[in-house]
Each structure stands twice: as structure tokens, then as C-alpha cells.
């Protein structure tokens with residue numbers, strides 16, 4: 001691990017110290033744009049190796065748990081997190097896929113895909129991604145001037161038949177079942193509490209609108225950190241994805257010191 005110390009805002013440094021001192025700490029990370037840099041083709045996204053290594057190290061500390069919550073299908077996420085230890089839990093499909101309970105793609109998702117095929121063909125660069133409970137329409141690689149039109153047409157075509165429509169960064173997603181990261185986080189914490197290990201502090205880090213539900217699920221003791229600017233329910237922010245690894249290293253160092261005597 002590199003030793004360069006990040007320069008964090010005073011408020012964030014204070015929040016990390018508070019988190020590091022938790023009786024039981026939960027660190028929850030989004031994947032795209034948070035653990036991994038945003039790439040033009042979602043299929044090639046790979047985690048920042050330094051950030052990932054530090055997250056794994058953090059999860060191995062006493063009284064510390066780590067989870068990754070992503071909009072990606074759980075199986076997809078699993079394939080991108082190399083050597084992921086068992087103590088890092090992966091939650092896919094915005095919280096619809098927990099543990100190893102694998103979900104097949106719902107028939108309604110195939111329905112969205114067939115309905116959108118024509119639009120995807122008319123807008124070169126558009127891509128359809130089938131997930132267990134949703135269909136994602138990616139338009140990042142559509143010509144700049146046509147992106148909004150492609151998005152609007154997709155919503156016009158299948159928006160009404162979806163349970164929920166969620167906008168992300170250059171992607172709009174049509175859901176066949178309701179799921180959000182806030183509900184997922186709550187569900188995870190309740191399961192931990194049932195096992196007598198309720199997290200006393202949760203740190204949640206994410207960069208996108210779908211992470212807002214998770215920020216909103218945080219309590220006064222918790223620490224929400226938004227990657228990038230824009231309105232957010234998170235109390236803290238860092239400017240860019242490149243600051244995630246330094247942030248993790250700082251939290252790891254503080255938590256190591258606190259738990260060293262365990």
C-alpha cells in the first residue's frame with residue numbers, strides 16, 4: 001500500500017475518526033464511479049486496485065464489516081472484484097440480490113429489452129443491459145446531441161410498464177421489481193442486528209443518484225460521503241473518484257489503531 005496521506009477536509013477527517021472509534025463499524029461502498037473509475041463502456045469497468053485492496057484489509061479488521069452495493073447484477077459484480085474475501089458482502093441489482101441467492105432475469109425484463117431493441121438500433125452507441133430485475137438503457141456512447149432524445153424515447157416506450165424508472169449517469173433503468181440501495185442497506189443492518197452485531201456506525205460512499213436512497217437511510221451517527229458535487233443527502237463529499245483510495249487508506253489506518261488492542 002502506498003503511504004501518501006490524503007488531504008481531507010477537517011469535517012471529513014473528524015467524521016472518519018468518529019467512525020473508526022465505532023464499537024461495530026460497517027463500511028458500504030458503491031461500485032461504478034466510487035470503487036471503480038467511470039468508463040465509457042460499462043462492460044470494461046474495473047476497480048481501483050489500491051481502493052479494493054484497502055477495502056478488503058478494512059473488512060479483515062476486528063468489529064468491522066464491509067459491503068459493496070451496486071446496481072450491477074450480483075454475478076457481474078462478483079466477476080469484477082477479484083479475490084473478494086467472504087467477509088465482504090456483495091449486494092447486486094440495487095439491493096434486490098443478497099448473498100448467493102441467484103436471480104434469473106425476470107420475463108418482464110426481457111419484455112423491456114425487446115421493446116427497446118428498435119430504439120437501441122436507431123441510436124448508434126446505445127446498449128441494453130439485462131439484469132435480474134431491471135433493464136438498463138445505456139446512452140453514454142450515443143452522439144452528444146442525441147443522448148437526451150434516445151433517453152426520452154426509451155422512457156416513452158417502456159416507462160409506463162416499469163415499476164420504477166431510475167436515471168443514472170448516462171443510463172436510464174427500467175425496473176420490474178421495486179428495489180433501492182436505502183432499503184438494501186436497512187435490510188443488511190437489520191440482519192446484522194438480528195445476529196447481535198448491529199453496526200453502531202455506518203459509512204456509506206457513493207457517487208450517483210441511486211446512492212441517495214442509501215444516504216437518506218443513514219442516522220445521525222453515520223457518515224455519508226458523496227463522490228463528486230451536486231445536491232446530496234450526504235453530509236460529506238470528496239471531489240473525485242481518485243480520492244476514494246486515499247479516503248479508504250485513512251479510515252483503515254485509524255480503524256487499525258483503534259482495533260489493535262482487540
Ligand SMILES: [Mg+2]
Nearest residue numbers: 030032033208
Ligand atoms: Mg456509482
